[in-house]
Amino acid sequence: MVTDTAGAFTLSVQDKQVDVDCLRQFLQQPYVHKSDEWLKLFQSEPPRGVLSRIARRLDVALSPVNGPWQYPDKQDFRDEIARMISWYEPGRKKLRRARNLREDEPVKMVPGATTVFTTKVREHYAKLSTALKIEGLWKWATVARGLHKAGVPVVSKIHMRVLQSKWARAVADGKKWVETQRYRERSLNAMKFAAPGEWVVMGDSQHVTAIAVCAGSAVRGCTDIVSSGVLDRVDESLRPDLESYLSTGQSFDYIAFSSVCSLKRVNPIPWKTFWALEGAKNPKNKQGFPRVGGPELAPTLFFWAKKLGAKWIDPYGDVP
Numbered sequence: 001m002v003t004d005t006a007g008a009f010t011l012s013v014q015d016k017q018v019d020v021d022c023l024r025q026f027l028q029q030p031y032v033h034k035s036d037e038w039l040k041l042f043q044s045e046p047p048r049g050v051l052s053r054i055a056r057r058l059d060v061a062l063s064p065v066n067g068p069w070q071y072p073d074k075q076d077f078r079d080e081i082a083r084m085i086s087w088y089e090p091g092r093k094k095l096r097r098a099r100n101l102r103e104d105e106p107v108k109m110v111p112g113a114t115t116v117f118t119t120k121v122r123e124h125y126a127k128l129s130t131a132l133k134i135e136g137l138w139k140w141a142t143v144a145r146g147l148h149k150a151g152v153p154v155v156s157k158i159h160m161r162v163l164q165s166k167w168a169r170a171v172a173d174g175k176k177w178v179e180t181q182r183y184r185e186r187s188l189n190a191m192k193f194a195a196p197g198e199w200v201v202m203g204d205s206q207h208v209t210a211i212a213v214c215a216g217s218a219v220r221g222c223t224d225i226v227s228s229g230v231l232d233r234v235d236e237s238l239r240p241d242l243e244s245y246l247s248t249g250q251s252f253d254y255i256a257f258s259s260v261c262s263l264k265r266v267n268p269i270p271w272k273t274f275w276a277l278e279g280a281k282n283p284k285n286k287q288g289f290p291r292v293g294g295p296e297l298a299p300t301l302f303f304w305a306k307k308l309g310a311k312w313i314d315p316y317g318d319v320p
Helices: 008-014 016-026 036-042 048-058 074-090 119-128 130-148 165-172 237-248 272-281 294-307
Strands: 093-096 109-114 156-163 178-182 199-203 209-216 219-222 252-262 309-313
Touching: 008 016, 016 048, 048 074, 048 178, 074 130, 119 130, 165 199, 165 209, 165 252, 178 237
Parallel strands: 156 199
Antiparallel strands: 093 109, 178 252, 199 209, 209 252, 219 252, 252 309
16 A cells, blocks of 8 residues: 555555455554554554555545644654654665676566665755754744734745746736746746646846736646637737737647736836845746745745735736
């Protein structure tokens, strides 16, 4: 169950219903992660994330004591890190190709093990276990609990989009409520990663002009410009240029916006100022939707835009 893929596990569940029922009863026990069965089979207690994934595959609810968890103190957080290391470091036993010459009859496959706990991951966990890192993570967790308790929405991801000046101004002016990306041969399109509620920081080659909120997931693989409805989401003066742009590609993706924070009335904000926030770096690919900053950057950007006097507009409201 731990080593199989989701597809193989589904087939196994259908063939072994009696064993599955026993596993479900086992997982519903309070403090199931403390059971000796884990130590007998895996020589380690499972991390809470592993228990949650197994429960989802078996479509069973864990006991409340094993449900959503907030670490009561820093030592409990350190203990969870130790459980993750001891669980993943040994790896999974499997057959692998022989990599050496044998004096007797050669064999193609020999017993071995594969592990996700590579040197890079080991270095990451070593840094994660330092006192300074744990102190910083603990402060972020405290802030997050306060925001959830207060009901303040938290943006999980921020993307960016560098456009031609005409299109960047159109978003800030409330004349463009959709962003498109055409497909060409060998072109890389990262728009597929956009999701509802995520933010897109938009601007021209020099300055940030607007912050848009995604209304839904990206619509991918469109070939009919008219039936897709993208032309209805832009001003009439921009429709010929947008249609000309999309018609030169094999297909296109688009993401609609639910609201836009216009920065056109504040002082021009250079991209370098944006990169400096929370230590974000200038991404190599400026034409995709790469992630910059992440959840740490989102609250800062929100209050930063509010402080500068930026105003939110919606497709049916007045443009500031």
